Amino acid sequence: MTTNGATPTNCFAWRCSSSILRMGRLLLESLAAALFPPHCALCSRALPSLEIICSACVASLPMFEGPCCQRCGEPVDDPSIDLCIKCGTRMHAVDRIFSLGPYQGDWGRLTRVFKFEREMAVGRWLGERMAAALIPENAGRDFSVITFVPMTRRDRRVRGFNQAEILARIIAKQLNLPLIRLLTKNRETPLQSRLSAAERKTNLQDAFRLLPCSQEQVLLVDDIYTTGSTVEECARTLKRGGAQSVVAMTIARA
Numbered sequence: 327m328t329t330n331g332a333t334p335t336n337c338f339a340w341r342c343s344s345s346i347l348r349m350g351r352l353l354l355e356s357l358a359a360a361l362f363p364p365h366c367a368l369c370s371r372a373l374p375s376l377e378i379i380c381s382a383c384v385a386s387l388p389m390f391e392g393p394c395c396q397r398c399g400e401p402v403d404d405p406s407i408d409l410c411i412k413c414g415t416r417m418h419a420v421d422r423i424f425s426l427g428p429y430q431g432d433w434g435r436l437t438r439v440f441k442f443e444r445e446m447a448v449g450r451w452l453g454e455r456m457a458a459a460l461i462p463e464n465a466g467r468d469f470s471v472i473t474f475v476p477m478t479r480r481d482r483r484v485r486g487f488n489q490a491e492i493l494a495r496i497i498a499k500q501l502n503l504p505l506i507r508l509l510t511k512n513r514e515t516p517l518q519s520r521l522s523a524a525e526r527k528t529n530l531q532d533a534f535r536l537l538p539c540s541q542e543q544v545l546l547v548d549d550i551y552t553t554g555s556t557v558e559e560c561a562r563t564l565k566r567g568g569a570q571s572v573v574a575m576t577i578a579r580a
């Protein structure tokens with residue numbers, strides 16, 4: 327008997343079955359590659375292996391460069407300024423916002439391919455890049471839990487999945503952190519970008535509810551950062567429930 331109670335025969339059987347599974351997966355991947363040769367999700371060029379985006383397209387993805395606001399990431403003109411006007415003049419519940427790049431152009435295309443064309447491989451690729459941006463060496467902070475911006479039950483049923491939840495699950499796995507559903511959404515809310523400034527203020531009020539679980543350093547995942555109202559309202563709800571810090575991560579920002 328081994329220390330965990332498995333007999334040598336069991337271990338041998340387990341090793342055999344896991345290598346059979348691995349071989350089976352490789353075989354299926356080769357078959358899929360032969361039947362459906364992979365193409366770059368951006369330029370449609372045929373790819374030699376099961377990649378998602380060709381190296382030329384990856385290299386040309388736009389990044390935020392130059393001085394930027396240390397809270398929201400918005401580019402600022404003056405390198406001596408730490409915070410943009412919006413962050414420097416108002417209190418916010420979200421402590422820091424990270425995004426992979428601007429929504430205009432290819433980051434927006436990739437987001438739409440994942441969200442509306444349901445290309446889960448693209449979602450995985452995006453989630454892995456988000457995770458890489460969040461490792462302590464890059465993000466400069468640690469997290470104790472990962473959660474995501476929720477959808478109402480009806481919206482989730484219509485789409486079939488919550489894109490923020492899928493991204494959060496990939497990030498949690500990559501960073502080896504717990505993924506916990508901390509928020510629910512109580513009611514449908516019109517898109518913030520379609521509302522007047524006055525309507526935006528009340529549109530999301532009490533739209534989110536905290537599930538009974540308080541965590542300290544929360545990473546909140548969403549797909550797009552537009553007006554910032556959604557992540558702000560979620561962060562406010564999380565902090566009311568005891569979160570010490572809330573950092574938001576999105577694929578792109580508009």
Ligand SMILES: [Zn+2]
Binds near residue numbers: 369383
């Ligand atoms: Zn390409």
Ligand SMILES: [Zn+2]
Binds near residue numbers: 396399
């Ligand atoms: Zn800012």
